[in-house]
Amino acid sequence: MAAAEASIFSGSGDNSVWTDVSPLLQAACNGLQDGELIHGDNFNLYAAMSALEIMDPKMDSGMIGRYYSVDEAIDGGAAPIPISFDRTVDVQCTIDIMDHLLACEATWHKGHSLAQTVFSCIYLLRPERTTSHALLHSYSSVIRATCKAVISVVSDARTHEEEDLFTMMYGLNLNGEDEKCLSILNAVEETISRQLRACRALSARRKVLEDIEPLQNNPMLEEGYCRAILARLRFRKHFYHVLMCLKRPQGRGLQLARKHVASCISELKAIRELSGQHTACGGQTISEDRTTASGRQPVGFDASLNARLSAPTPPRSIKILSWSEAIEYFLKLLQDLDIISSCSLENSLDCVLHFVVQFQKSQPDLVARAHLQRLLLQDGKLFGREAIFSVISKAATLPEVVKNHDIEKMECVIQLGQLVINLLRILCANSAWQRRKLGKILQDWRVTYIQLELALRSKFGEPSGTPSGENICMNILKQLLVWVEEKVYWIASRFLMLGFELELYSTSEYGMVYWYIYVVSVKLVEKLHHRISISNRGKRVKCRGKKKRVPGKDATRDIQFSPTVLFLQSHICLAEGLTMMLAALRNEKMILESPTPFNSDQERFFQHFELLQKAGIPDHNSYQSFEGSTKNASLSMLAMYNHFKDAQRIAKEVKSSFSDDPERLSELRRIEQVAEHNSVALSLLCRVGDALDSSLKLSFEFSHHPHFATAVVRRS
């Protein structure tokens, strides 16, 4: 052992020494039988298996690679400043570093650790070193500030529970002067745009007004490099602005954020176009894995240097996204942020729920979802503006008197507020996480419902002889109950639908899933219709009181179903049609049940719907009721009554009510398509009857709608 080490590892006492036992160990090994171990009484083989294996690349994050430390890497010339004394090369390399950092940032957003991605850049690890290199310094300080802002959103929103690596900072140095980073960036941007102007003037043989030193030495490349760098700097500037605007309380920065998002997108596209020109000039084929626009390897990156910092995670080797993937990622992120910024702050709770569900359809990534969540919920208020109870009372269309009423202080009402907040949070999570959590909160909603019901009963057990003030309170509670029930069914139907998106159901289970969707949707429509008619009645009373003319349209709507109800009605018909069709096909042995030796239908029913069953959604609804309602289904019966035709008809009728809502219109079109195809398939099946198994093949596809299957009959 070297003297230096000996001094550090001094023995435990004055007269203790380190004795080399290697030969003794060798002798002992020779003396051991195969499989024999030397160990103490506290030895436990199971525990020993979890020991960290040194020098195993998948376990040992401390393996020493090329350099012992960041400082040694810098001394060894791994991250020189300037990057090259040739200024053209220096600019080239700086652009490569910028591009690779963008790829690293996208990789980080996609779920890898910060230490292994963005902070594999040695220049970022030692911010004080870059001060002399204005370009690199400005870019790395804005990157640092951006990372910090993104971490703060994600950890505020707590969406990172799904991606726990995301917010770990491992003691990395993110604390720069956040405010200053923009002024540094602006100064550099100003210089380079002057250089660009100068070189354009020179090429147009105009006289240069100012004496400006060019960015680099090669006049042929000057304009291209100036533009490439400007686009990159401006993208960073606008992106940082986007984050800062979205951060402003109560959604005050949304409009400005949209402007910056648009600038970001145009700069990104400019970056891509400029690089296309460069590569076209070079004429080389560049690999698709490249992380820079030029295809060169960037200088100054070494992911192994701070691998030790990611101590709680195994040292996985990760693949950084390619440059074009990174650009695509940021374009998608910016589009998602644009959708978020376009959210109307005046939206009612139902609109917000619809907005979030709609937003989730494009499968936004973590960072976008975190922003949405933070916008929706600030200081426990919707958009940081409206207290949750007031949001609920609007959604449940409670009468105005509810303000200043002590209903708000009832414990179960406070709980209800918390449940709504949790629901919004959960809806912002990724699909898998979301479905799991939705299943779990159903029970909480159910408990709150029961508590409200009990409160109603205990307060107003005697219906007669109550003063009118109490009557109002009773009505409020009743209305609240209807609303809570409606939301419970809404959550349940979202839970069931998400199963299709996550591909959790097998074809043989579609029957029971559609049956459940049917049952839940029927209840949902019932409650929705109930609530709407109560609120319409309330409105009418109010109108009459004010002696205003009631528009004829409103009066008829009361008797008819509202468009929202009809919209759901088309879902119901489709679900019922599919349930019956699948049941008939099974009963008439036209689809072969894949016999599973493991689980019976009843067991699978329980596995899929356990959480719904436990929460009693709906009440008295069991496997037996499913069996009972489907065991007599037959094709001849379906031929007489075709649910798909109903679905088609309703979808057609209701279209006109949603002429200003393109999303619902396209949903209705999809429903029409599914209904039409299934209707055709059904009549075909009725005609061919038993011939099916021999010459025709039946399958179910999701080509028209993500949740409602289309039956496809093919000649085999």
Place this chain on the structure above:
Amino acid sequence: MEQGAESASPGIDAGKADAVSRVRGLLFRRMLVGIKDGRFFLGNFHCLDKQGNIILQDTVEYRSTRRSSPSPMEQRCLGLILIPASCRTSCHVDTSIEERLSLLSLQDHHDQTS
């Protein structure tokens, strides 16, 4: 796991059995293991198998921050680790001076017999 395999014949076998029991006596003692890439591990000796792999408990990893020595050391706690025999370059145990002498004499004895 007692010394059931101990052979009655003197000489080599006795020497081996002796080595095994001496190593058993080192259990729970502070052990310092150096490995190929220059790191050191200081922990409590927990287990040794026939292939020479060592398990240490409550281990701290020491690494130089530079290749050129002397240099400052960096350290971090690792807990239970397994050091494969293939990457081990040195192995020391914290002993008193008397014990060191006896361990060395044993090795001499062992060298003679083998």
